[in-house]
Each structure stands twice: as structure tokens, then as C-alpha cells.
Amino acid sequence: MSTVDRPRRGVAGLDIGGSYLRVRVEDAVTGEPLVTETRSNTGWNDLSPVERARLVHGALRRVTPGGYILAAVGVGARGCDSEALTRELEAAVAAEFGPGVAVRVCNDALLVGLAGGWEHALSVIAGTGAVVGGLTADGVTVLTDGWGWLLGDHGSAPRIVVDALRLYTAGLDREESDPVFGRFVAGALGVTEDRRLPGAVRRARETLGDLAPGVFECAEAGSPCARQAITDNAWRLAGNVVTALRLGVRADAVVGAGAIMVKQPSFRAAFASGLVAQEVTLPLSVLDTEPVFGAVRLAKLALRNAASCNDEEQLT
Structure with a gap:
């Protein structure tokens, strides 16, 4: 085969959540973007590791341009919540692509630090959910929080709303008024009688996070409940960073992402x-930028590591 006919090499990154899949393919040498695509991926949470690997392989086979072969694949995936689960999916993806493709897999939260330009960082997400993640010096995944707003997720949109409501009802018990937040509750949840608030919250539990911007508006307007809920959640999230560092995460920076972190300066x-x-x-x-850029960086790190291993084998 002539040099002209030889396939060029690409690197691919995938950011996979519970309901979406974002993929980006770049030229491995020039970094030229070849494909960027986002699509629905609603069945991910119910798939086995082998089925997930087949989905990854099929998605990349479909979008990789003609004339290119993949040299490396980086995957940041929802559900890789422990070292065992991460390595299980990584092995399945590597088996699907075969020995000619370098593969690295991590929890999707860790893409934040990579996308921010850091190889060793603490990724902090505060949005629909909240989690802090990083890797130890030995490459072991550490996650703090991420338990959902009923159990944790301090810094997430629904947790901030729920905590503000709890502070508000506690104030009502003490006969302390917060008229700014009271007007917000009446308008957002359609409640004019405070004792009907529990039922309204139950009915709105799946969309409570949508009310978070209103809580921030209340804080700006002087609501003590809103201000306290925001501060408490921010400090608890910072505490989760401290916990991750105590657990041995190797980090040169803290990189934040998620709608609350990005859109709410307070x-x-x-x-x-x-x-x-x-x-x-x-x-x-x-x-x-988008976390999928972190997945591409992960692929490049895998390719670099594979090249280093090959060099060592040749020397021995």
C-alpha cells in the first residue's frame, strides 16, 4: 500500500451520560476535528458492560470518516463509580476494538479536569447533580458525594431548592418571616397556604431543580433562606473537595462545571x-468548553502511554 493510500489515524472521545452520548473524533497527528455529534442514549443505565462496549464501538464505527482508522479511544461514562466498574468497562471496550486501539475509560465526572487542560485535577460538578472526582497517584478513582439530592448532592440545583425550603419551613415554625421567599414559593409551587407545601413539593419532586434560578433571584433580593441554602451547599461541596484530597487524590487544580457552578457567580x-x-x-x-474534549484528551493520553510501553518493550 502506498503512503497516499494508507489510512490516517484518528483519536475519539466519548462523554456518555444516562441520557446522552457526545462523541468527538480528531486527526491523531494534526488535531483537526473530524466529527462532533450528540445524540440520545436513554438506555445506557440498563446495559451490561459488554452491551455498553458494543454501543461505543457501533457509535464510533458509524461516525469515523472514511480513510481513517482509530488509534485510541477515550470514554468518560456514567456508572463508572468505582475502580472495579471502571476497569470492567475498559476491558470490555478494549476487547471490542482489539489490540490495535489504545483505550482508557473513566467516570464521566473526571472529564471536567481533563477538558480544563489538566492531567491531574479535581473535577467538581454542580448542576443537576453534584460530585467531586479525581484519581490517586496510583490511578484509582475517588468520588465524593454524587448520591442524589435525597441523600446528598450538595451543590446541585434540586438540593439547593430543597434546603431553602427546609430553612423556610423551619423559620415558619419559629414565626420568623421571609417574605421574599414566601412570594417565590407561592408563585413557583402554587401554594398560598403554607401547610399545603409538602404536597406541592411531592408533586414537583422530579422538576425541583428547575426552581434553582428562582432561589438565586431570592438571594439577590435579600431572602435569608435562599442565601443560607446557597452558602451551605457551596461550603459542603468545598468540604467534599477536602475529603477527596484526604483520600489521596492527586491534583494540581480544581476545575468546576455544571449549570450552578458556571451560571451562578454567587x-x-x-x-x-x-x-x-x-x-x-x-x-x-x-x-x-465541553467535557467531551476531556475524553479526547484521555484518548491521547492512552495513545501516549501505549507508545511509551512499545518503546520500553523494544529496549528490552
């Missing part, structure tokens, strides 16, 4: 204050 400021108060001196930045 939360960001409170989170930064919480880090300082708890003696975290790492630089803090907010991701300004």
Missing part, C-alpha cells in the same frame, strides 16, 4: 470562600 464565590476557609490552595477555574 455560588462560585461561596465555593471559592469555602475552599480557602478549609485551606485548599489549589487554583480554581471553571470549565469553558
Whole structure:
């Protein structure tokens, strides 16, 4: 085969959540973007590791341009919540692609730090959910929180709303008024009698996170309940960073993402204050690109590691 006819090499990154799949393919040499695509992926949570690997392989086979072969694949996936689960999916994906393709898999949260340009970072997500993640020096995944708003998810949209409501009802018991938040509750949940609030919350439980922007508006308007809920959540999230570091995460920076972190400056400021108060001196930045870029970076790291291993084998 002539040099002209030889397939060029590409690297692919996938960011896979419970309901979406984002894929990006780049030229392995030039970094030229070849494909960027987002599609629905609603069945991911119910698939076995082998089925997930087949889905990844099929998605990339469909979008990789003609004239290219994949040299490396990076996958950040929902459900890789422990080292065992991560390695299980990585082995399944590697088996699907075969020995000629370098493969690395991580929890989707870890893509944040990679997309922010750091190989070793603490990824902090505060959006629909909230979690802090990173890797130890030995490459072991560490996650703190991410338990859902009923059990945790401090810093997430629904948790901030629920905590503000709890503070509001506690104030009612003490006959302390918060008229700003009271008007918000009446308008957002259609409640004019406070004792009907529990039923309204139950009916709205699947969409409580949608009310978070209103809580931030209440805080700006002077609501003590809203302000306290925001500050408490930001500091608890900062505490989860401290916990991750204590558990051995290797990090040169803290990189934040998610709608609450990105779109709410008051939360960001409170989170930064919480880090300082708890003696975290790492630089803090907010991701300004898509996490799928972190998956591409993961693929490039896998390719670099494979090349290094090949060089060592030749020397021995």
C-alpha cells in the first residue's frame, strides 16, 4: 500500500451520560476535528458492560470518516463509580476494538479536569447533580458525594431548592418571616397556604431543580433562606473537595462545571470562600468548553502511554 493510500489515524472521545452520548473524533497527528455529534442514549443505565462496549464501538464505527482508522479511544461514562466498574468497562471496550486501539475509560465526572487542560485535577460538578472526582497517584478513582439530592448532592440545583425550603419551613415554625421567599414559593409551587407545601413539593419532586434560578433571584433580593441554602451547599461541596484530597487524590487544580457552578457567580464565590476557609490552595477555574474534549484528551493520553510501553518493550 502506498503512503497516499494508507489510512490516517484518528483519536475519539466519548462523554456518555444516562441520557446522552457526545462523541468527538480528531486527526491523531494534526488535531483537526473530524466529527462532533450528540445524540440520545436513554438506555445506557440498563446495559451490561459488554452491551455498553458494543454501543461505543457501533457509535464510533458509524461516525469515523472514511480513510481513517482509530488509534485510541477515550470514554468518560456514567456508572463508572468505582475502580472495579471502571476497569470492567475498559476491558470490555478494549476487547471490542482489539489490540490495535489504545483505550482508557473513566467516570464521566473526571472529564471536567481533563477538558480544563489538566492531567491531574479535581473535577467538581454542580448542576443537576453534584460530585467531586479525581484519581490517586496510583490511578484509582475517588468520588465524593454524587448520591442524589435525597441523600446528598450538595451543590446541585434540586438540593439547593430543597434546603431553602427546609430553612423556610423551619423559620415558619419559629414565626420568623421571609417574605421574599414566601412570594417565590407561592408563585413557583402554587401554594398560598403554607401547610399545603409538602404536597406541592411531592408533586414537583422530579422538576425541583428547575426552581434553582428562582432561589438565586431570592438571594439577590435579600431572602435569608435562599442565601443560607446557597452558602451551605457551596461550603459542603468545598468540604467534599477536602475529603477527596484526604483520600489521596492527586491534583494540581480544581476545575468546576455544571449549570450552578458556571451560571451562578454567587455560588462560585461561596465555593471559592469555602475552599480557602478549609485551606485548599489549589487554583480554581471553571470549565469553558465541553467535557467531551476531556475524553479526547484521555484518548491521547492512552495513545501516549501505549507508545511509551512499545518503546520500553523494544529496549528490552
